[in-house]
Amino acid sequence: MINLYGEGAYLxxxxxxxxxxxxSDECIKTKLGEKYLDKEEAKKNTIAYGILQDHNKSGNPDKLQLKFDALTSHDITFVGIVQTARASGLEKFPIPYVLTNCHNSLCAVGGTINEDDHLFGLSAAKKYGGIFVPPHIAVIHQYMREMMAGCGKMILGSDSHTRYGALGTMAIGEGGGELVKQLLSNTYDVDYPEVVGVYLTGTPNPGIGPQDVALSIIGAVFKSGFVKNRVMEFVGPGIKNLSVEYRTGIDVMTTETTCLTSIWCTDDKVKDYLEVHQRGNDYSELNPSEVAYYDKMITVDLSKVQSMIALPFHPSNVYTINELNANMMDILDKVEKEGQKLFKGTDLKFSLKDKVINGRLFSEQGSIAGCAGGNYENICAAANILDGKSIGNAEFTLSVYPSSMPVYQSLVDNGIASKLIPTGTVLKTAFCGPCFGGGDTPANNSLSIRHTTRNFPNREGSKPGDGQIASVALMDARSIAATAVNKGLITAATELEGINPEIPKYYFNKTIYDNRVLQSYNKGNDDTELRFGPNIADWPKMEPLTDNMLLQVASVLLDPVTTTDELIPSGDTSSYRSNPHKLASFTLSRKDPNYVGRSKEIQAAEIKRLEGSIPEEDNAALKEAYEKLTAKFSNFDKKNTLIGSMIYANKPGDGSAREQAASCQKVLGGFANIAKEYATKRYRSNLINWGILPLLMDGEPEFKCGDFIYLTDVVNSIRERKPEIKGYILGNEMKEISLSVGQLTDNEIEILLSGCLINFNKNKMKK
Incomplete structure (x- = not known):
């Protein structure tokens, strides 16, 4: 079904x-004959190479400095981005910037704070010249597909699932700092990435949907890092057998492979899609040249893909539903044991085997929603399966969220809504909540099946600190509908016979957007006042790095991977995103509830140092650290040694692009992460943009929570790109530790040393 080739391939x-x-190379030369090209030359013939170089402003094809065609954010991220850019000297949005409101649309937490943020975004769009999409009108990525993506374009979004490759757009999800750079007419700097071909053949069988294909690919590549920080380029004869919405359903899930971005060949189906959305001029045919070379290759036989399920707690934890049913108790026992490790040290008990009824796994809840599940064809396919049936009147429930109001209207006009509603399915408005814990939180100890993007621990909204636990399994809308027919017993869509494959023609009504979406690009009004609410606060002052730093280990996370949702929980906590101090109080709250207290304690000492008083007063551990350093180093000067906190994690940053995973640490006085590796580029970029050292080390940590680590010659080491930053662990005895920051661009060096991106930009303005 799926094969990986790590040594590359010619196409x-x-x-x-x-x-x-x-x-061998000689065989390849003979086989290709006069068409043979050197690998380095043939690499330039990919679709990705052309688009990246078209947007590269550096003049160096290997060191990219990219400027994007458009930007997009949602209501968890745009307030912080505008506030950061505003503090850095923002005057207007220099390119189209779409502000959507699809995450905290329900305005259900914290009184007025969510709607306050929405109106702040509207006022920012009016003032700086943006595009504002009100709540419930469209989820972020559906609006961008319908109205902004086009062949050969590049779009940057502050959401990790910013992926429009199937429409010929290379789109990247990053933390807010990278959007701020674009708003200030700076560049996105990255080394030219390797390009991995994804060669599709065959045609999916009836009942197999895009999520089945996506989960199969994720399961094959995630753990090995096969496509990490690389471009996935979809090619091959199988593409023509997929509708555009089917392609976008696969494409949006490429985020879960940890690739940097994606791109697909385009054809007349893409042209038709753009024409339906009244944007035919945005079409051009994209294909690799006659001879193209890919650094790695993945082959996918679509005809062999089966109905899939990603069991808790990661999209890569995949099985075929047939395999699950055939080996039910063994698989669930394995998943339970792995899952329980995540709740070690708590009284929570994660269980799945108790949900087995007559040899089938039972789910209490289903959801088809968001940028992955809520598209028109997925909902039509689910409706065809459910038509004339009932989801029952017991525990199982099913909610369907069309991804935009134009999609919703077409479902109504074509009679699809009338198929769904009588079954007991609840049809709701465009909303991302089921994907990140902002809505449809299941009952305690329940299992929810979802055609959404992620199933990380507690991302569905449960709060382990309150004794709650729930879990999510990812499935395609077709199998969710088949499961609903069987009243919650997990069922592959391929088990059902006589499914109607017909998808009624889609009609796009742009009037919905014309009447409600503010189109203010290039029409900003300087006289417009930003509308603030009581929860919208400015960023606190942040200090630059110093040569000598004394960092207390505030948390040690030994899980194989730490997600951004574990670093800063999503769900209702995201409603406080516009208040840096309030949001920071939730940092690691579901993973290490004592982290905030530890960080604040050491931050209080740093405040005293900056005031010129006695930092170690009322802090016995700091006093002991000072004594050790004074004994070891004759020139140690506590007055000129920055005090802060840090965390250790084996592999932090998988998942969301939300910069708050880093900014909250900085607000609490955090100045470093130490890791074996960083799960994604975007998390490492977030650390840098908030002035947090992204340190790397080999081997297992020899320090524990509460220990101090003393770093010396920090500024000089970073500025001169030294391979090592010298450090010392102040445990029972002082031990040297070897740390590095990896490769940094010139701007990243200055951002780190300035203390954060805001300081960096302010310094530039002074020059």
């Missing part, structure tokens, strides 16, 4: 593959 005429894994 001829978009169809014929020649693998390095199987053949």
């Amino acid at each position: 001829l005429n978009g169809n014929d593959l020649t693998f390095n894994d199987k053949e």
Whole structure:
């Protein structure tokens, strides 16, 4: 079904593959004959190479400095981005910037604070010249597909699932700091990435949907990091057998592979899609040149993909539903044991085996929603399965969220809504809540099946600190509908017979957007006052790094991977995103509830140092650290040694692009992370943009929570790109520790040393 080739491959005429894994260079030369190109030359013939170089402003094809065609954010991120840009000297939005309101749309937490943020975004769009999409009108990525994506474009979004490759757009999800750079007419700097071909053949069988294909790919590549920080380029004869919405359903899930971005060949189906959305001029045919070389290759036979399920607690924890049913108790026992490790040290008991009824796994809740599940064809396919049936009147419930109001209207006009509603399915408005814990939180000890993007621990909204636990399994809308027919017993859509495959023609009504979406690009009004609410606060002052730093370990996270949702929980806590101090109080609250208290204690000492008083007063651990350093270093000067906190995690940053995973640490006085590796580029970029050292180390940590780590010659080491930053662990005895920051661009160096992106931009303005 899926094969991985790590040594790369040539692609001829978009169809014929020649693998390095199987053949020597001489054989390849003979096989290709006069068409043979050196690998380095053939690498320039990918779709990705052309688009990236078209947007590269550096003049160096290997060191990219990208400027994007458009930006997009939602209501968890745009307030912080505008506030950061505003503090850095923002005058107007220089390119189209779409502000959507699809995450905290319900305005259900904290009184007025969510709607306050929405109106702040509206006022910012009016003032600086933006595009504002009100709540319930469209989820962020559906609006961008319908109205902004186009062939050969690049779009940057402050949401990790910013992916429009199936429409010929290379889109990247990053933390807010990277959007701020674009708003200030700066660049997105990255080394030219490797390009991984994804060669599709065959046609999916009836009942197999895009989530089945996506989960199969994620399961094959995630754990090995096969596509990490690389571009996935979809090619091959199988593409023509997929509708555009089917392609976008696969494409949006490429985020879960940890790739940097994605791109697809385009054809007449893409042209038709853009024309339906009244944007035919945004079409151009995209294909690799006659001879293209890919650094790695993935082959996918679509005809062999089966109905899939990603069991808790990661999209890569995949099984075929047939495999699950055949080996039910063994698989669930394995998942339970792995899952329980995440709740070690608590009284919570994660269980799935108790949900087995007559040999089938039972789910209490289903949801088809958001940028992955809520598109028109997915909902039509689910409706065809459910038509004339009932989801029952017991525990199982099913909610369907069309991804935009134009999609909703077409479902109504074509009679699809009338198929769904009598079954007991609840049809709701465009909303991302089921994906991140902002809505449809299941009952305690329940299992929810979802065609959404993620199933990380507690991302569905449960609060382990309150004794709550629930879990999510990811499935395609078709199998969720089949499960609903069986009243919650997990069922593959391929088990059902006689499914109607017909999808009624989609009609797009742009009037909905014309009447409600503010189109103010290039029409900003300086006289417009930003509308603030009581929860919208400015960023606190942040200090630059110093040569000598004394950092207390405030948390040690030994899980194989730490997600951004664990670093800063999503769900209702995200409603406080516009108040840096309030949001920071939730940092690591579901993973290490004592982290905030530890960080604040050491931050209080740093405040005293800056005031010129006695930092170690009322802090016995700091006093002991000072004594050790004074004994070891004759020139140690506590007055000139920055005091802060840090965390250790084996591999932090998988998942969301939300910069708050880093900014909350900085607000609490955090100045470093130490890791074996960083799960994503975007999390590492977030650390840098908030002046937090993204330190790397080999081996297991020899320090524990509460220990101090003393770093010396920090500024000089970073500025001169030294391979090592010298450090000392102040445990029972002082031990040297070898740390590095990896590769940094010139701007990243200055951002780190300035203390954060805001300081960096202010310093530039003074020059």
